[in-house]
Amino acid sequence: MDFDECACSGKSLARLLRPAIMGTLAKGGAHGYELAQRLREMKMFAGDLPDHAGLYRALNHMEQEGYLVSRWDTEHAGPARKIFKLTSAGRACLAQWRETLRGYRQGLDELLRLLGRAR
Amino acid sequence: MDFDECACSGKSLARLLRPAIMGTLAKGGAHGYELAQRLREMKMFAGDLPDHAGLYRALNHMEQEGYLVSRWDTEHAGPARKIFKLTSAGRACLAQWRETLRGYRQGLDELLRLLGRAR
DNA sequence: TCCATTATATGACCTCATCATATAGAAGAG
DNA sequence: CTCTTCTATATGATGAGGTCATATAATGGA
Numbered sequence: 001m002d003f004d005e006c007a008c009s010g011k012s013l014a015r016l017l018r019p020a021i022m023g024t025l026a027k028g029g030a031h032g033y034e035l036a037q038r039l040r041e042m043k044m045f046a047g048d049l050p051d052h053a054g055l056y057r058a059l060n061h062m063e064q065e066g067y068l069v070s071r072w073d074t075e076h077a078g079p080a081r082k083i084f085k086l087t088s089a090g091r092a093c094l095a096q097w098r099e100t101l102r103g104y105r106q107g108l109d110e111l112l113r114l115l116g117r118a119r
Numbered sequence: 120m121d122f123d124e125c126a127c128s129g130k131s132l133a134r135l136l137r138p139a140i141m142g143t144l145a146k147g148g149a150h151g152y153e154l155a156q157r158l159r160e161m162k163m164f165a166g167d168l169p170d171h172a173g174l175y176r177a178l179n180h181m182e183q184e185g186y187l188v189s190r191w192d193t194e195h196a197g198p199a200r201k202i203f204k205l206t207s208a209g210r211a212c213l214a215q216w217r218e219t220l221r222g223y224r225q226g227l228d229e230l231l232r233l234l235g236r237a238r
Numbered sequence: 239t240c241c242a243t244t245a246t247a248t249g250a251c252c253t254c255a256t257c258a259t260a261t262a263g264a265a266g267a268g
Numbered sequence: 269c270t271c272t273t274c275t276a277t278a279t280g281a282t283g284a285g286g287t288c289a290t291a292t293a294a295t296g297g298a
Contacts, residue, residue: 008138008215016230017255023233033276042233044226054255056277061254079263079276098234105227107163108220111135114142114161115217134285152245173286175246180285198245198294244295252287260278267272 016044017058019097022067022090031073031081032056059084067093136169136177138216141186141209150192150200151175178203186212 017039024030024038032055040049049055059082062068067090073081086094136158143149143157151174159168168174178201181187186209192200205213 008212008219016226019234020230023230026234031276042226042229044229051256052277053257053279057255057279060278076275077264078274079261081276094234098231101227101231101234105224105231107135107161108224108227110161110163111139111142112217112220112224115138115145115213115220136286150245170287171245172247172288176248176286179247195244196295197243198292200245239298241298242296245293247291249290250288252285254284254286256283257281259280262276264275265273268270 016101017054018062019094019101020044021055021058021062022086022094022097025068025084025086026091026094029083029085031083032059033081035059035084062090066090135163135220136173137181138213138220139163140174140177140181141205141213141216144187144203144205145210145213148202148204150202151178152200154178154203181209185209 020039020042021035024035030038032052036049036052036055039045039055059068059070063070063084067087068084069087070082070084073083139158139161140154143154149157151171155168155171155174158164158174159166178187178189182189182203186206187203188206189201189203192202
């Protein structure tokens with residue numbers, strides 16, 4: 001049977017793009033294209049980032065929320081880069097994410113125990 | 120700081136309602152209201168199921184997809200109950216979910232390691 | 239009679255992500 | 269000098285999935 005269209009084949013972890021971005025930015029500022037490359041290296045994105053559209057939208061949205069700040073970098077050759085940095089609000093949000101994700105893992109374990117018993 | 124509106128405070132595990140439903144139905148048929156009660160007992164839903172609207176929508180949608188079948192039960196007092204059962208396609212989908220969720224768990228661990236290092 | 243409980247359902251709306259597409263600078267191939 | 273590719277950001281259309289508010293209806297108890 002073919003479940004390619006079904007969520008049960010979900011390739012990317014839903015709603016975890018934001019914490020992944022913040023966790024990466026916590027190690028130093030970066031621009032979108034660079035982030036895409038770093039995130040692609042993570043197993044959880046299975047070699048293909050959810051697509052750049054979502055990434056840029058998430059970055060700009062997080063900036064509007066005050067979790068990131070950006071500045072344009074025109075010092076390099078090629079198109080201008082928008083460098084993002086975590087704000088202190090962003091760091092606080094990241095700390096909250098850490099707790100939330102630990103809870104998610106417990107929930108996932110609970111669900112896997114349920115599915116493990118299921119026949 | 121208040122993150123109640125932020126996804127970092129996420130109370131329910133996104134997109135895991137369907138596998139939770141299927142896992143529960145794998146142990147025997149049930150109607151929506153009954154499922155809501157059983158799911159509410161799971162820690163991952165933290166005492167409040169995402170709301171009955173989503174549950175009934177998910178059930179009917181999964182039936183349209185062929186993962187569930189239903190029959191009306193009018194033998195009891197009170198309003199009629201719609202009893203749902205997993206089909207063989209549903210069981211196959213559930214098996215796929217099991218694999219996907221194991222992958223999700225690994226991705227979550229990877230992300231938690233990243234956040235653990237982040238300062 | 240009125241209310242709570244049991245039970246299902248839908249319209250309006252929101253968030254998040256994807257697909258397709260647009261824009262633009264720079265470097266290298268031919 | 270033109271074409272393609274890589275770097276880099278952005279947006280419109282669309283869809284999945286879920287929430288909020290509300291509607292409907294049977295039953296039993298205060």
